[in-house]
């Protein structure tokens with residue numbers, strides 16, 4: 001998004017929030033419509049079923065409607081909203097350790113693909129000139145979705161927030177209440193898994 | 205991941221540093237060392253290109269649009285809460 005477009009989107013959102021504070025139903029529905037799908041997807045990272053994810057989203061809107069006067073506008077509305085959602089989703093869906101478990105040292109690439117000196121023995125195949133549209137159309141979309149669903153909750157949440165919803169790393173840290181270092185480690189694991197899925201799809 | 209040694213990076217290390225590189229969280233020295241490896245290694249250059257493509261393609265998994273039914277539900281939720289407060 002260009003800065004100008006981001007600015008005008010932010011201005012439009014601020015206006016909707018102001019109208020919501022004043023009790024405007026249409027503004028609420030418009031705000032909810034903007035964020036509902038992203039919220040459902042994010043909630044799904046933490047809870048066992050789509051039905052529970054819907055409940056969590058609904059609870060979040062209740063909390064937002066009751067607490068909109070406490071929104072101070074220091075963070076963006078979206079960051080504030082998603083942080084509420086994640087808190088609710090976590091307390092509903094799971095109890096996860098706050099930090100990456102020690103000993104969890106999954107590697108980005110299967111170690112058997114390197115020789116004893118650490119150089120590639122089975123390098124990734126060179127990028128084929130197939131268009132990305134075509135790759136997605138012939139099944140990559142489903143493969144990426146499936147890989148995303150199998151990631152551990154926080155890894156999945158981070159990919160959703162960073163790479164699909166377009167939040168920056170500071171915003172993700174705020175929404176998920178994690179450190180910048182932790183965010184980077186989890187993002188690395190998640191993207192590495194997705195890349196592997198992409199490679200397997202292309203090589204198949 | 206911090207690099208303590210000055211030896212050239214091995215490919216096995218490069219793949220673990222890709223995110224630090226893309227996030228801009230490397231020191232200048234780390235970055236130089238990383239880019240020096242890429243300059244000599246078409247495989248890791250290809251790997252980085254795949255990682256960038258992965259990020260782009262994942263970004264296309266946009267969530268579905270809201271249905272009219274969901275919009276109605278939201279409006280109803282709003283009115284219910286407003287009425288409760290009276």
Ligand SMILES: [Zn+2]
Pocket residue numbers: 120214215218241245247248249
């Ligand atoms: Zn290499």
